[in-house]
Amino acid sequence: MSRDSGVGLFRESPSRGTVLIRAPVCWKRDCLAMDRRQFLTESAAVAASTTLPFSVFAQESMITREIPSTGERLPVIGLGAADIFIKMPPEGRELPKAVLQAMVDQGGRVLDTPAFFRPDVPVVGEILSEMGLQEELFLTGKITVNGKDAGIEHLERTVANLNKRPMDLLLIHNMRTLQEHWATLKDWKAAGRVRYIGVSLTRNSDYVELDKFMKAERPDFIMTGYSIHHPLAAETTLPLAADLGIAVLIVEAFKATEDGGIFPIVAGKSLPSWASEYGIESWAQYALKFVLSNPAVTGVVTETRRVRHAIDNMRGGYGRLPDQATRRRMSDYLLSI
Ligand SMILES: NC(=O)c1ccc[n+]([C@@H]2O[C@H](COP(=O)([O-])OP(=O)(O)OC[C@H]3O[C@@H](n4cnc5c(N)ncnc54)[C@H](OP(=O)(O)O)[C@@H]3O)[C@@H](O)[C@H]2O)c1
Structure with missing residues (x-):
């Protein structure tokens, strides 16, 4: 019972x-x-x-980490903007609802919402309203267009669709037209329309601009890519974020090659026996626990259209995290496959 x-x-x-x-x-x-x-x-x-x-x-609870600028705690694994939150899938609305519910049932709270620049607005707002989840979830949105006016219109569309006021987190996607959008986000935060602001940067060959921006502006959050195969962010950016008290949301935790994730590489391969010491039950959890065990990381958002993968990923936020020696072992082992 x-x-x-x-x-x-x-x-x-x-x-x-x-x-x-x-x-x-x-x-x-x-x-x-x-x-x-x-x-x-x-x-x-x-x-x-x-x-x-x-x-x-x-x-038995998902690990939480603190947002340095306020002390608010977030569960470490969330969901990204999979296609099922953009366009209603052939399986129907029950699929995005079930994936979201799986996150909530496992103790997750962070949902990175899709861009709102297309003529057809993403279905995520409608799904959230039907489930009544706006207040429970920590919703992130991104400006994915260039230019001040277009950016403001984009934000207004995002908020109207998600129906969350104030929004939890708004980011400038890939630091585009940074000066104009950053002024807008600061105005929105000052007006109480959003609680946290920041920038995202992925698919990058260096982090010089992001590091410079963090030092100059001290955003609440950054979002960036980080995985065993792509550890560049850990060189200067993640330690800097920790020093400056900036929260870090990670994407592309499963990324291996330019176009693909680790899953084709590890297909049919067993986890090393020592992975069970850290409660790691799948390759997804292996990748996620590597990322989460970097102390600068506040959380990870993962993209999936499958309930079982959502549950698998959320379980990566439970239990023991690897220490530094084990992180090296994890990296060496995966890269040797
Ligand atoms: N610049 C930016 O702001 C930026 C850039 C990239 C991404 N993002 C955000 O980050 C989110 C994550 O995107 P990502 O590119 O980083 O993708 P990801 O979460 O690293 O990987 C997604 C892929 O992994 C598969 N997958 C997920 N969980 C799995 C599991 N447990 N077992 C096996 N396969 C699994 C998914 O397939 P299935 O659907 O079959 O599970 C999908 O093909 C995006 O939705 C977006 O919200 C932001």
Whole structure:
């Protein structure tokens, strides 16, 4: 039998005692400011009423990390803007809804929403409204057009469609027409229309401009690509973000070649036996835990149109993270395949 204790949904398991099967409702707006101690105190009250050791309970929540500019905590794995959130898929609206629900059920909260420049607006807003999830989720949007007026129109379309006020995070996609858009985002933040602002940069051969921008403007967030095969961001940008107190959202965590991810490379290959010491059950979790174990990383958004992959990816945000020696071992092992 399941019960919702107010800090999560629990089930009695004959072999494991009381097991948390839905993460605590910390993604609710009134819980956003809850700090780790408060959360653990409340969780402990539930744990104390069970036979389950507290350490086991603690492992059953997704890891959260702090946004340095406010201290608000976010669960570390979220969803990206897969095609099912752009155009209604042939499978129907139940598919994007099920993928979103899978994230929420596993304790995820961050949704990176698609661009809003096309004549047909993405279906994500409609899906969010039907599910009533706007307030629970941490929604990011991006300006993906050039020029001040076009950028403002783009933001207005984004907010109208997502129906979230204030928006959680707005980014300038690939730092395009930076000066104009940055002034707009600062105005929007000052007016209370968005809580956090920043820039994204991927597919980049160097990070000089991004590093310069971070030092000069101290954005709340950056979003960039980082994976075992593409570790360039970890050289200067991630340590700088940590030093300056800038939150980092990672994309392309599975990227291997220019056009593809790790999955064709590892198809049919077993995980190394030591991966289980870190609760790694799949190659996706292997890639995600490598990224998450960089201490500068606040979270990762992954793109999928499959419920089972969404669950797999969210589980990468649970349990133990690799230490520095293991990170090197992970990188060497994957790159040798
Ligand atoms: N500059 C920017 O701002 C920027 C740039 C790139 C991306 N992004 C954002 O980041 C999000 C992520 O995009 P990404 O390019 O980084 O993609 P990604 O999440 O690294 O990889 C997506 C690919 O991996 C597959 N996949 C996902 N989970 C899997 C699993 N557990 N097992 C096996 N295959 C799995 C997906 O296929 P299935 O659908 O079959 O699962 C898809 O083909 C985007 O949606 C977007 O929101 C932003």
